[in-house]
Amino acid sequence: MNRREAREKAIQTLFQLDNLNNIEISIEEAMSFIVKGQSNQFYEQLVRGTMAHRDELDAQLAENLENWELDRLPKIERTILRLALYEIEYNEDVPLGVVINEAIELSKTFSDEKSGRFVNGVLSKFTKNN
Numbered sequence: 001m002n003r004r005e006a007r008e009k010a011i012q013t014l015f016q017l018d019n020l021n022n023i024e025i026s027i028e029e030a031m032s033f034i035v036k037g038q039s040n041q042f043y044e045q046l047v048r049g050t051m052a053h054r055d056e057l058d059a060q061l062a063e064n065l066e067n068w069e070l071d072r073l074p075k076i077e078r079t080i081l082r083l084a085l086y087e088i089e090y091n092e093d094v095p096l097g098v099v100i101n102e103a104i105e106l107s108k109t110f111s112d113e114k115s116g117r118f119v120n121g122v123l124s125k126f127t128k129n130n
Contacts, residue, residue, distance in 0.1 A: 001035075004102065006043035007083065009034050011106055013047050015079045027051055050086040057085045064125050076110050080119055088123075100124070 001009070013034045017027070031039065031047060050057065061081055062070045070078060084103035087094055100123050107116040 001040040001043065003042055004105075006040050006046060007102055007106060008109065009040075009043050010046035010050070010083055011076075011079055011110060014050055014083060015075060017051065018075055018079055045091075046083060046086065049090055050083050053086060053090065054082065057082050057089070060089075061085060061122070064122060066125070074111070074115075077107065077115055077119060080106050080110070081122055084119070084123055 013027075013030050016033065017025070017030050027048060031044065035043065058070055061078075065073075073081075080103050083106075084099050087099045087102075088096060091099075100120065103119050103123060104116040107119045
């Protein structure tokens with residue numbers, strides 16, 4: 001699994017975990033639904049890291065949203081933004097431009113062109129403000 005595939009699988013796992021707020025499910029169970037067999041270290045780092053820092057990431061995202069509240073965002077955009085912000089904050093071996101481009105591509109894959117522009121705008125503001 002390459003890094004793009006790992007990010008796609010991470011988005012699917014994180015989205016699933018976000019949708020199952022009222023159901024007890026472990027991160028390991030969620031990952032097992034998405035990745036069958038041998039997992040990937042990068043994928044696991046993205047999922048575990050994003051979940052471990054979720055409240056902190058949400059607080060930082062909320063500060064950088066204009067005319068939006070985090071809980072009012074479509075879940076897929078919120079999930080993509082969390083993952084991208086996790087990479088920006090905690091994954092120093094991936095250049096900032098790559099993180100933003102990957103987030104835009106994930107938005108186009110899982111949502112639409114409009115979503116990609118929105119994610120780009122939020123992440124651009126975040127990187128300028130921090």
